[in-house]
Amino acid sequence: MYIQVSEDFKKKSKSAVLAITIFVMVYILLFLFTVLLTVACVVGGILLIIAKPMFLTLMLGAGAIGTGVFIFFFIIKFLFKKHINDRSHLTEITRSQEPELFKMIDEIVKETETDFPKKIYLSYDVNASVFYDSSFWSMFLPIKKNLTIGVGLVNTSTKQELKAILSHEFGHFSQRSMKVGSYVYNVNKIIFNLVNDDESYRNSIESWASMSGYFSIFAAISLFITQKIQWVLTKMYSFVNIRHMALSREMEFHADEVAAHIAGSLALEESLLRIELASNSYSNVLSFYEAKISKNQSSKNIYKEQFFVMNFFAQLNELEIKHHLPNVKLSESGLFNKSKLVIENQWASHPSHEERITKLRNLNITKEADNEPARDLFKHFEQTEEKLTAKLFSGVKYEKGRTDLDLDIFKTEFEAQYKKDSFDKVFNSYYDNKNPDFTVVESTLSKELSFDELFSKEKVELVYTLIALENDKKTIEAIINKELILKTFDYDGEKYTSKEAKKLIPVIEHSIAEIKVQIQQNDADIYNYFIRSATYSGRKSEFTDTYRLLADLDHQYDEKLTVYTDIANATAFMNTKTAFDQIKRNFITLKPLEEKLKKEIKPYMDSHTISLDLGEQEIKDLNYYLSNDLVYFNNDQYMETHLQLLMKAINIYPYLLSRKYFRMKKDLLDIMKELKTSFDMEKVN
Structure with missing residues (x-):
């Protein structure tokens, strides 16, 4: 081909x-x-x-x-x-073990007219790649490539999608025209x-x-x-390197075209759009088990859990299910990206998914598709999943013998954890990246508004458009100040030179001011809608008190955070070579800052919610730190054990502060949800 x-x-x-x-x-x-x-x-x-x-x-x-x-x-x-690639995380598979998978790879190799991989490995993650060991002599000697296939990718793909992804990888090495890219890659690595x-x-x-x-x-x-x-x-x-990256992006487009000719444009498009959701789901499962290390709990099959989490998120976001997998549309993948600024990232080795999908749609190559699960290519896929899961967790050090969490227990705990750590979907993501407006006052609603109107798609888009505009303004200011060096950029469909960037600031500021007025009006309407709902339910004081408590913390937040920044700056000397006398003086200066830190942390330790935020050992360490006057430097040497406790306390404090803010915000939104429900019932009756 x-x-x-x-x-x-x-x-x-x-x-x-x-x-x-x-x-x-x-x-x-x-x-x-x-x-x-x-x-x-x-x-x-x-x-x-x-x-x-x-x-x-x-x-x-x-x-x-x-x-x-x-x-x-x-x-x-x-x-x-x-350069020797680390293979410790990889598991080699052979043709006798997985004949169907190897048969697919044979077909791809034949169509791309390239060599069969030297070895084929399975990895843990949601990806596929080709790799090889390289040296200076790689520019002159032929090298056999190795293929890596992520089990997290197989688990969340159809056969046709997996074929498209693997075809893309071989597409990089399939033709003479691509050899210049491979050569440039090698030279770039040598440099x-x-x-x-x-x-x-x-x-x-x-x-x-x-x-x-x-x-x-x-x-x-x-x-x-x-x-x-x-x-x-x-x-x-x-x-x-900047020219290598530009070529690398073109190589991605070319490899996509190879994949489209073999497996069709649609299969590659749908896999590209789902891969972020699949990767995010896998990461969420890993994070879940990181918190379980102190409880000596692990997974028997992390990929079954990944599949559950992927579908859990798909259901939350009302995604279509196609071929038993979430079908993410391009409009849904960039739902909250409202930026009008387009800057070509000259240091990026890959184009964006949007750019790749646009080209795939222009190709519009149709192929007969096998949309059965990619896992069916394996003889005993569940055993393979369990084997890799065991290998993944073998690197984790548990204090006692570990136990594998039952899948049903995982589902229950994950859903409970997610619910505890997120805001209810009833608010349509309005508050996910913004806080309530604490300047609002009680007044009569200007007009009769429903809950659905207050949290409509249009009102949510206002929030994310404001975020995008503020970020665009910062980026353009960086261009003006030459912190970001580039010749041209696009804004709202028009091309500008870096010298013309200044003219955009007043335009963006005007747009920001207009949208802020609309959001502030909506926030005022929201506040008064819930004042009215709370009055009907006899919960007005509960609502206003909860609102004001969060407002007080919001007002104090920056001041409380300076406790962290001050002590973090005061301990920075420990990372540099410092004279003994100066170290002693620094720790004397540190003492009042440490007292402030302890004063701020203590209420958290006395709270009944501390066990929800910290592990058992972290709580023990912090209680010991708070109860003792530790010495950090003695006999001209640092006391490492005590310093570790100090640094742990410093780093945990902003986390505890943010968790308190989140919990209070969630308490307020939970009350608002209850008021909405009771108000709806009142109207029905």
């Missing part, structure tokens, strides 16, 4: 190759410079020793020779670097190693410097020179 590459692909390929050519020329000049410098250092060192043999000249001569050798080694060290991967080099110089005071002087000279060389190489790397 041959697919003509686009003009953009050709253009960006030429740009990437030109950048590499320029880099090679600069590198050759640096190489020649280091060769001359090395020869001068070595010859000069030898002549110095011969001219006057004595201990001083011997050490100086050896230091000069060492300087030359280290500088030369720096410029060629990438030749000896080999990265040359510029950044110098830990072993620094360790070698430090070891040499520690041998003698004479050598330490020459080691400093070596580092100074190599840092200047590295500065040049870093600039060149940015020059090459």
Whole structure:
């Protein structure tokens, strides 16, 4: 199968190759410079020793020779670097184990006219990828690629979708035209190693410097020179990498086209749109079990739980179910993104899903589809899921013997946890990213409004449009202040240069002011709607008291948060080299700040809700910290155990503060939901 590459692909390929050519020329000049410098250092060192043999000249001569050798080694060290991928998290599978899966891969390999993978692995996550170990010689020698398939992906895909995703991966290496991309990728990685991967080099110089005071002087000279060389190489790397990223985005489009020709445009589109939901569901299950470590609980099959969570979220968001899987539409995937600002991310290696789907729809290639679950390609998929789940949890350290949570118990606890940590859907996400307006006052409603009108899609869109406008304003201000360097950008469908950015600020500010007025009016209507509902239900004082309590905390929030920022700043010295006397003075200064911190944390520890927010060990540690006057520095050394308790208290405090705010906000919204229900019943009666 041959697919003509686009003009953009050709253009960006030429740009990437030109950048590499320029880099090679600069590198050759640096190489020649280091060769001359090395020869001068070595010859000069030898002549110095011969001219006057004595201990001083011997050490100086050896230091000069060492300087030359280290500088030369720096410029060629990438030749000896080999990138070995970590395979510890992977599980290899063979044709005899999974013949149906391998049969599908055979078909893809045949259609893409590429080589069969060297090895095929299963991973834990929601992804598929091709990888290989690389070195400098990878540019000249053929390399067999390995294929990784995430079980979390198989679990949430149809056979046709999995075929499309795997076809995309092979599409990167399927044609001659793509080899330039592979070559650029390798060269880019080599340059990265040359510029950044110098830990072993620094360790070698430090070891040499520690041998003698004479050598330490020459080691400093070596580092100074190599840092200047590295500065040049870093600039060149940015020059090459930005063009590599541009080519990489075009390669993604091309690989999508290959996949569409093999499996159809629709299969790849639907898998791309669902993958975020599938990944988010998998992450939610992992987070759930992170909180269960202290209880020594784990999962028997994390993928059954992922599937449940994915469908749980789909039901909450009223997503269509197609082929027994949530069918996420493009409009639903970007539901709350109301930004009018479009900036091409020149450092991104992948285009956005929106860009990819637009191109797939333009291709509109239809194929006969097998929409059975991808899991059916495996002989014993449930056993495979359980095997990988056991491997995943084997890396977790439990204090006692762990127990696997029953699936039904997981479902019950997850739903309860989600309900506890989220706001009711009845508010249509209106309050998910905004708080009630605490400036509102009781007044007569301007007109008869229903609950559904107050929390309609149009009113919710006002909230997210305001958020987008405020973010757009910050981004454009960054462009104006040259914090974000770019030539052009699009705003509301029109192209602007960075010099024209200033003219947009008044336009955005005007839009922000208009929408704020509309939101403030709606918030006032909401408040008075619930005042009226609470009055009918005899719960007015309960509603207003809860509202004002949250308003008080909102007013105090920034002040309370300064307790954290002040003590965090005051302890920053521990991350730097500090004289002993200064450390002692710093801890004396820290004392009143620590007392403030303890005063703020104590009410949380006395609250009945603390066990909902912290684990048993965290509660014990905090109680010990609060009950004792700990010493953090004694006999000219830090007391590590005590410092760990201090840092734990510092870092937990803002979490406890945010949890208190969330809980009080949820209490208010729960009352509002109850009032809405009772008010609806009153109207019916």
